[in-house]
Amino acid sequence: MTKLTPVLSAHWDEKDSFTIEGYKRHGGYTAAAKALKMEPDAIIQLVKDSGLRGRGGAGFPTGMKWGFIPQGDNKDHYLVVNADESEPGTCKDMPLLLANPHVLIEGIIIGSYAIRAKYAFIYIRGEVTHVVRRVQQAIEDAYKAGHLGKNIFGSGVDLELVLHVGAGAYICGEETALLDSLEGFRGQPRLRPPFPAIAGLYARPTVVNNVESIASVPSIINNGAEWFQAMGTEKSKGMTLYSLSGHVANPGQFEAPLGITLRELLELAGGIRKGHQLKFWTPGGSSTPLFTAEHLDTPLDYEGVSAAGSMLGTKALQIFDETTCIVRAVLRWTEFYKHESCGKCTPCREGTWWLVQILKDLESGKGTEADLDKLLDLCSNIMGRSFCALADGAASPIVSSLKYFRSEYMEHLHNGGCPLDPQASTLFEKAGV
C-alpha cells in the first residue's frame, strides 16, 4: 500500500486536465460556488482549522495569514499568488500550473472572497512560456464562465484576476520584493514592518500565498478541515508535492502526506541510480542546509527537518550520488546566489562576490586550510546580517557542506584540483554524448 495521496495531481494524467472542462469533470469550481455562500470569516476559520501551512518554504499557517487582514477598514485588499518558483531544485508549481491552472484560480476566488479582495494577481516567473499560456488561457476561460469578473457565480461578488509575468529575478520570490516588482519597481525586498497584511501591494492590506497553498484550498472547502488534518503529522497537516530530482532512478513529483521520509520516497522513485550511493541531498531547495544518508529517515515535515538542522523549504529533494563533487556543487549554488543577489544590502551583494572567488580557488586546488575557516567566518558575517533570507540561503550549502565534507575540500587542496571526474556524474556518462 503506497503512502501517496494525489489530490492536487489526481487528474494530471488526463489529456485535457488543464482545460476548464477537464477541471469541471472532477468537481472543479464547486468549492468556489460553495465558499461564496459561506461567511468569509467562516472560510478563514476553516482554513485555520485545516492546519494548512504555506507551501512556499516558510510554512506560515495560511489561515492565520488571511486572518491578519484588517476588516472593515474601507481599503482595497489584494491577494497575490507567488508563482515565481525559482529556488534551485524546486519544480512543483510549474507542473501544477501546466497541468491544472484552474485549481489555482478556484483557490484564488475562495481566498479573495475570504479576505475581501476584489483584485488578485498571479505573479509568475517569466521563463516558462507555456505555463504562462496555460494560466492566461485558464483566466480567460474562467472569466467567460463567469467565475471571474463582475458578480461571479451570481453571488454579487466581483473579482479581477491579472496574470503578471516576471522577467528573471529569483529575489522576486521573496514576498516584499515580489510586491515591489508588481508595483513596477526593481524587485528588492522592503523593510518590515509594515508587513504586507497591513501595507502590501500599493500600501494596502495584502496576502501573498504560494501556488500550492492556494491550490490546496478548494479541496479543503470540499472535503473539510478534518479530511485535511487526517493527513500529515501533528503540526504539519495535509498532503503536499515532493519533487525528487537528480541521481535517482526515476525523478518526479510525489504527492504525499507531510512527514514521509526520503527513504520511503526513494523506494517509490526506484532508488539511487543503479550502481551508485546517496552522497548528499537538499530537503527543500538549495537554501536549506544539506542532508546526507544519515537523514534518510528524517520525517519530511516542518518540525522534523528543522529538528535535524535544516528546513523543509519547498520539498525540493535534489539527490546527489558519490560521483558529485561537493565543492563544485556548492560553488554553483553560490554563483547562483551571487547572480540573483538583488544588490540592496552589503553582506549579500559583496559577500556572495567574495565567496564565489574563494570557492573557485578551492575547486581548482588553490588556497589553504585557512581559507575554509575564512569561508565559515564570512558565512557567519552574512547569515543573520543581511536584509532578507536570500543570503542566509547562500551560506547554507557552504556551512553544511563544510560540516559533512570538510575532508573533500581538503582533498582538493592536496590534490591540486578536483579528485572526481565530472563526466561520471552526468546522465550520459556511458554514451559519452
Added chain:
Amino acid sequence: MTTEVVDMITVVIDGFEVSVPKGTLVIRAAEKLGIQIPRFCDHPLLDPVGACRQCLVDIEINGRPFPKPQASCTIPVEPGMIVKTQLTSPVAQKAQEGIMDFLLVNHPLDCPVCDKGGECPLQNQAMSTGRGESRFEGKKRLFDKPINISSQVLLDRERCVLCARCTRFSEQIAADPFITLNERGALQQVGIYQNQPFESYFSGNTVQICPVGALTGASYRFQARPFDLVSTPSACEHCASGCALRTDIRRGKTLRRLAGDDPEVNEEWNCDKGRWAFKYVTALDRITNPLVRDSSGELREASWPEAIAAASLGLKGKRVGVLVGGRTTVEDAYGYSKFARVTLNTNDIDFRSRVSSDEERDFIASHVVGTSTTYRDLDRADHVLLVGFEPEEESPIVFLRIMKHVRKRALKVSAIATKLSRGNEKLQAIFIAVAPGSEAEAIAKIELTAKSVILVGERACESAGTLSAVVALAGRTNAKIGWIPRRAGEPGAIATGAIGNLLPGGRPVSDPAARVDVATAWGVDSLPTSAGKNSDQIFASAKTGELDALVVGGVDPLDGALASEALLALDRAFVVSFEIRPSAVTSRADVVFPVASVTEKSGSFMNWEGRSRLFESAVEGSLQRSDVRILSMLADAIGKPITLNTVKSAAKEFATLSKWDGARASFTASNSKNISVTSDEAILTSWRRLLDDGSLQEGEVNLAGTARKSVVVISPKRASALGVVDGDNVKVSNTQGSIILPVLVENIHDDAVWLPRKSRGAHLLETLGSASGTLVKVGKA
C-alpha cells in the same frame, strides 16, 4: 509658542538610560547619548532603508533578545528596550567589522587620490569600527571612472557603496528621480538614463551626502584637501529662502560651499545655485580701487579720499535718488535708508531693481512688513496657494519644504499661473491656468481656511489687481500671506525702510508719529514727509533732469521695466555706484566705490520669513568694505553724518528701530485689467529660471550646463493654429525686437506665450522691453 505633547520612551543603550520621543530610531537615540553607531545608508531626512547593514546592534525587549543583530537605523525605540552597540556587545562589534570587511571588497581604496579623503565616512569608520585591513585578496569589479552624469556631477562607481542616499534624495526630497540604481547584485550601480542627465536643481546635495567619493562636483574636483580648508558658517546671498551655508576657503579663495544644517529653514539641503555659483566673487574683473571719472570723461582709479570728495561734491545739496538693489545685507540696506533720509533729505529710495508697481509698494507696507509667515506655517498648512510664484525656480528651499509635505501628508497645493511648470507638476498642484492679467478673477474663486497659506511671488505685481485680490482672499478666509521675492536682500531692505513709503521697522512715511520716532533716534530735526518716488520714477526723473544724481547699489538697470530709460538716466545723471564688478551702471558712473562681496564682510540677510541670517566674513583679513561703511564716510564728507562706521553699529542701531507698535500703512485695492488678444497675438508671460544668465552665475560653466533649455511655450491650440510641433523654431516679436527659439507645446493658457525671462537667447527686458502682460506676435520662424 504652542507646546505639543510628545510621548517619551526610555531605553537603555550600552548601560545608559535615554528618553526620546516615541518613533525615534535606535541609531538616533544612541546619538543623543553621544554613542556613534557607524552607518552609511542612514540619513535623518531620508526614509530608512536598512541597506548597508553597518549599524547592526544587539537588542532585547523586555528580556527577550532578538535572535540576530538588528539595523539600528530601521528600528524605533520601544519601552523595555535594551540596546548594546559595538561598545558593549562583541556580537555587534563582530557584525559591524564583518560588514566593513564586505564594503571594502569592491571599494578601490584609492583614498590618496580621492577628493573625499580626509572627510570620508567610509575611511573614518573603517578606521574607527572596522578591521583596519581588508582580508579580501580576490578581483574587484571594475568600472570606467569617473563618468559625468551631468556637467556638474561626476560619478565614480567603483567607490560607491550603494547606500542609495543619492537616489533616495533625488526621489524623496527633490522629486527628480534622474539617478537610480541600475543592474543588480554586485553589478548594481548608480546611474542615469543615457539620454537624461542628472539635471536637477538640487543635484549638489547628493555630492554632499555621498558617504564616499563616488559623487563629486566638477568644480571642486582635485581642488583641495579638506584639512587645508577653513570653514565658516555663512548665509546664502542668492535668494530669499535663507539657507544656512558653510563656506570653505583656502588662501582667501572660496573653493566650495556646502548646505548648512538649519532644521527650521533649509534642513540640510540647498540648491545648486547656492552651492555652485560663487566664482563671481573672485572674478578677474573685480573692482578693487575706487574709480573717478576725470575731466576727460575717463574712469580712472583714485584714492579713497579723492573718490569720497568727488562723490560728496556731486551729491551735496542735489536732488538725489537712491537705488539700493535687491541684494544688500540688512545693515547695508539700513545704511542706504538712513543715508537717503538724513544725508540726502529724500524718500526717493527704492530697492526694487525689477519690474514693480505702486500696488506692490502699498501691499508691502500693509501686508508684508511686520507680518510673520514662516516655514512652520507651511508645515502646518492645509492648503498652499501659489500666486505669481514658482517655488522651484524662485525660492527652491520653499519648494523643498512644500514638496516634503506633499509627499508625507499629501498637502494640497494650488497654483494660479499662466503656465504649468515642472515644479508644480512635482507638487501635484491643482493648476489654475490664467491669462496674464486675469489672476485676480481666479483668486476670487479660491476657497481657503485660516490654516492655509498664500505664497505670493514678486511677479504678482506685474498684473494689476492681483495683490488686491490676494488681500481680499486673505481677509475673507483668514489665510496667511507669505510674500517671497527672489532676491536675498529684499526682505531686509523692506524692514530697514529702503523704499519710498517706509521708514525702518515698517513705519509708514506718512505717519507723523513714525517720522518723529525715527528722527529722534537719528538725532535729526525732521524727516522728509511725502512718500518718495519708486525706482521707475527715479530713473524717469533722472532722465528728465528732475533728479540730478543717483546713488546706485547692486542694480542691473536691465532688470527693470524701463531698461532703455534707465540707461539714458544713468548717462545723464551724476552717478555714484557701489559695485563689485564692472556693470552697465559702473560704466556710466562718475564715482565707483568697490564694495565687499558676501564672503568678505560680515552682516545678515533677512529671509522671506523675516528671520535673520547672520554671517561672518569668510575671508581672513578682509577689509570688510561693506556699503554702509562707505556711505557713512560719504555722509561725513557731505556734512550730514549717519554715524554707521561699522556693520555692527548699523546692526545695533537698526535693532532699536526694528519694531513698530503703531498702525501699519493702509492698503487701497486696485482693479485688474484684462487684455484682449487677436489671433496672431499672445500675451507675454515669463519668469526667471533658477539657473540662467543672472550676474551672480557668470563664469559657472558647469552649473550653466544643467540649466533648463530656452524655449517658447505655447498651448496645443496655438501650436496647431501655427502648424508647429515641439522643437520647431518660432518667433516672438513686438515693435522693439524679436526672439527666435524652439517651441515647446505645453499646458499654458491659450492666450499666453511663455519664455524664460533671462536665459540664454531670451533676455526679454532687453530685447522686447517687457517681460509680461504685453502683447507680442507669435509666428513660425
Added chain:
Amino acid sequence: MAFLDKEQQVMDSIIARYPRKRSAIMPLLHFAQSVDGFVTNEAIELIAKKLELETAEVSAVSTFYTQYKRKPVGEYHVGVCTNTLCAVMGGDAIFAGLKEHLGLENDGVTADGQVSLEHIECNAACDYAPVVMANWEFYDNQTVQSAKDLVDSMRAGNPKPPTRGPNELHNWKETSAVLAGLNDGHANEGVQAGDASLLGLKISKKGAQG
C-alpha cells in the same frame, strides 16, 4: 523603429489591466521586446511617457531583470541550465558542447541571427534534468547531442518542438508577446504533463489497483 498606433493601443490596454499605471512597466517591457526584439531607448522613453515616469526609472527597472535584453538576441534564444543539479547531470557538458558547436561565448548570437546562447539558472524542471530552454520553452532530458541537434534545427529554420510546450517553437518576438500577457492561442497544444510529473500519480494508481 517607431511604435505603431496599434502597438500603442496594445500598450494602453496593458496599462489598463492594473489599478495603478506603474505596475504595467514589466509587461510593457516584454511587449517592447515583442516589437523590437530587445529594449530600445525608444521603448524606454515611450514607456516612461505613458506611465508618467522619468526615463531613469524605467531603465532602472529594465536592467534589474535578466530577461530584458539590451541588444538583439537570436530568433531562438537558447538557455542551458547550469545551476548545480542540471550542471552536474550534464548541463555543463551541454553548455560547453553548444558553445563549441556554435562558436559562441555566453550571451553570444550566431552571425545569421538565428541562435543566441546563455547559461541560465534553475528553471523549475529539475525532475527533467538536464534542461535546455529555448525562447523559454522546455526541452527536457537533454544530452549534448540532442542539444546540438536542436540548435541545428533552429539554424535550418525548422526548430524541433519543445518537450512540454506548443506544437512548434515560436520565435523570440512572438514569445515576448506571450510574456506581455497576450494570448497567442497555443495554450491547448502539447502535453498536459510530462512523465516525471505523473510518476507519483501512476505509482499511486498502480498501488490502489494492486
